[in-house]
Amino acid sequence: MAEEKKAEEKKLFKVTIDNITVDVEPGTTILHAARMVGGDVTPPAMCYYSKLKGSGGKCRTCLVEVAAGSTADPRPMPKLVASCRTTVMDGMIVKNITSERVLEARAGVVELLLINHPLDCPICDQAGECHLQDLSYEHGKEGTRYEFKRRTFTPHNLGEYIQLHMTRCILCYRCVYTANQLTNKREHGILDRGDHAEIATYIEKALDNEFIGNVIDVCPVGALTDKTFRFKNRVWFTKPMDAHRDCPTCSGQVQLWMRGDEVYRVTARKDEWGEVKDTTEGKPGWICNDCRFHKKSVKDWVIEGPTQVNRHSVISQGHYVNTVTPKETLPEVMGGRAPKLLMNIHKVSDVNRPEIQLSKIEGPAHSDDFKPPTP
Structure with a gap:
């Protein structure tokens, strides 16, 4: 009897998604089954986050059509x-x-999410x-049919580390779940x-908790x-490096985001779905505020190597791993002599001052930071 019970528990369901069949355990969601297949078969998800209990079901971007409920x-x-x-379910066809119904509905959902979203990608730190x-x-579709004024919100101060732009928010609730499940007290x-719904704090309280910085990592916008x-920089100009x-x-x-020897920011490590990875020991990969905001020097970390950027991304365009460096021909052309530096731009420029490190500047970089010191 016990053996029959074990056999029933080990029974896998066959589900077909876009004509690709995969075996999954009972209780698996369609989204997770699609992620097992990977590629374009996987529906997008803006509110669901596998590490957060209760997330999902709000943005409607992962809608799919179930052509057959089950074999039965x-x-x-x-x-x-x-x-x-x-x-x-066993025998489900998705x-x-x-x-065509899914593509049309998804385009409509995207249009709805962008109705009030500002077109400020050129100045948004999340761009890329x-x-x-x-x-x-x-x-989405190429154009928009929305002709009305976009909604605006009164700015809220969330403290010294986190900047809130409510006009960009899509109300995915991820940050709320993160604060509920990672911190002792949600503010x-x-x-x-x-x-009129908005993310905010009651009576302008600051978000002050050792793990509250993780709301930055879970925010999809x-x-x-x-x-x-x-x-301070664009993410595609920086190089992500795994460190501990x-x-x-x-x-x-x-993950350290570096440009040269400067550490511009620190984030948790993420997988190809944009979710925080588990650690090498199998524990949740959330990081504390001290690691995220205060350790901005290379000497604070043991750098393991470049992060493998799996998903198509503008970040991966300048991220070269295992490349072969071409042979340097300049010494041969010049008979072994080193090239002569005709002009050092740092000596004649008032902007490119080598002693200034952008990652060490408090707050946003400003033109005043690069002005030569007054005699």
Whole structure:
């Protein structure tokens, strides 16, 4: 009897997604089954986060069509379902990019998310790693039909480390779940309802907790950004490096975003779905504020090597791993003599001052930081 029970528990379900069949355990969601297949078969997800309990079911970007419910009941589901909240059944047939209904509905969801979103990608720190950018390019339409004034919000101060831009928020609730599940006391949440709903703190409280910086990592848009990195560089000009340190508060396993020998910012390590990776010991990879905001020097870290950028991203365009350096021909041309430096631009320029490190400047970089000292 016990053996029969074990055999039933080990039974896997067969689910077909976009004509690709995969075996999954009972209780697996359609989204996770699609992630096992990978590629374009995987629906996008803006609110779901596998590390956060209760997330998902809000943004509707992961809608899919269930063409056959199961082998026992092959009838199709009448409406599109959220793949992050719908579990698979044995023999289920799912359509994602092969369904015209899904593509049309997803384009409508993208249009709705962008109705009030400001077109400030050129000045947004999230540009280049923004999930909403990817979503709009891959699943949105070229133009917009919205002709009305976009909504605005009164700015809220969340403290010295986190910058809130509520006009960019899509109300995915990820930051609220993060504060609920990682911190001892949550200070922020959703205020008001409907079109007036916003992320804010009651009576202007600052977000002050050792793990509150993780709300920056889970935000899929530029609504919550790092003040210590604000306006200092573009992510595609930096190189992500895996590093670690002995931290008494967290795992200390992070990603350094470097340009040359400067550490511009520190984040948790993320997987190809943009979610925080587990550590090498299998524990949650959340990092503390001390590692994130205060350790901005190379000597603070043990650098393991360049991060493997798996997903298509503008960051990967300048991220070269295992490349072969071409042979330097200049010494041969010059007969072994070193090239002569005709002009050092730092000696004649008032802007490019070598003693200034952007990563060490408090707050956003300003033209005043580069003015020559007055005699």
